[in-house]
Structure formats: C-alpha cells, structure tokens
Amino acid sequence: MKSRYRDATPYTTKDGSEIRELMHPALHGAHHGSHLQSLAEAIVPAGASTLLHRHRRSEELYHVTAGCGVMTLGEARFEVEPGDTVAIPPGTPHRVANRGDGPLKILCCCAPPYAHDDTELLE
Template sequence: MKTSYGTIPAYITKDASEIRELMHPAVHGNARQSLAEAIIQPGEKTQLHRHQVTEELYHVTQGFGMMRLGENCFAVAVGDTVLIAPGVAHCVQATGESPLHILCCCSPAYSHDDTELL
C-alpha cells in the first residue's frame, strides 16, 4: 500500500488540529496503527485532551512548539519525538513564526471516539 500526500484531504480533529491521515485502517486497509500529519498554525494550540486506549508518538518535522504532557510542559523542535501514553492529558502550541508540523503515529489507529476533550 502506498499513499501520496497531495491526494490526501485535510480535516480538523476534535482537538482542533488540521490533520492529514497519511495511512489509516478505515481508509487504506492497514491493520493496527495510523500515521497522520498535524499542522498547528503560529500562536495556535490544540485543545487539551487524552485518549484512553491509544498510544501516540509525535515527531516534529517543522517548526517550534510547547508541549503539555500531563503536568509537564516543555519545548519541542524539529527532530524531537514525544511518547504520549494512554490516559495522559496533552496539547501542543505552535510558538514559532511558521506552522508546527508533527507526524502522529497512533496505535491502535486514531479514533474520534477515543478522544476526550478536557
């Protein structure tokens, strides 16, 4: 299976980030995980949320941001990868002058039903 970035439409998730599902079981037929690109515009922030079932990996590919992970807040930049365990509240803000781009790997695959806004 192969997808092409330019053919994948973006949409807004429950946490208010712009997402492109690069690979998702509901669309592409893979079995256990999803891969998406999230784009957060300068000065904007995703809503604080958590997933009870899904484990996430965030990998920053462009921009700068501040990540809240549970009670901790820390800067993220290109090359950083963050593990978000199930049940941990999190959000991210783009703090640079350009959009923050994050690759998001979810296992099991991302689901609106597993997203609890806080």
C-alpha cells in the same frame, strides 16, 4: 501499500489541529493482524494550540518535522523542535502550542488507530 500526501484530504480533529491521514486502516487497509496503527500529519498554525485532551485507548508518538512549540504532557511542559519525538501514553492529558512564526508540523502515529470517539476534551 502506498499513499500519496496530495491525495490525503485534511480535516480538523476534536483538539483543533488539522490532520491528514497518511496511512489509516479504515482508509487504506494497512494492517497486520491485531497490530493496527495510523500515521497522520498534524498542522498547528502559528500562535495557535490544540485543546487539552487525552485518548483513552490510543498511545501516540509525535515527531516534530517543522516549527517549534511547547508540549504539555501530564504535569510536564517542555519545548519541542524538529527532530524531537514525544511518546504519549493512553489516558495522558496533552496539548501542543505553536510558538513559532510558521506552521508547527507533527507526524502522529497512533496505536490503535486515531478515532474521534477516543478523544476526550479536557477544557
């Protein structure tokens, strides 16, 4: 199974980030038994942040590939930069704010796969 970045049409999620689904079972058929997951690239523009939100079912892994920002994860707040990976358990409020001059780019792995109806806005 292979997908191409240039073929992934971006869209805006409920939290306000721009997403490209790099691999999603609903689009690409990538799955193995009950172990469903998705991989996407999120882009947060300079000076912007996502809305505080949580996912009832999905666990997320964020891996920062470009830019810098501040992550809110539950009660914790900490800086993130390229090479950092953050685990976000289901039900945990989170957001990320871009504190740099360029785009903040994050690879997001969700299990089960990302779904709008699993996103609860908290603000």
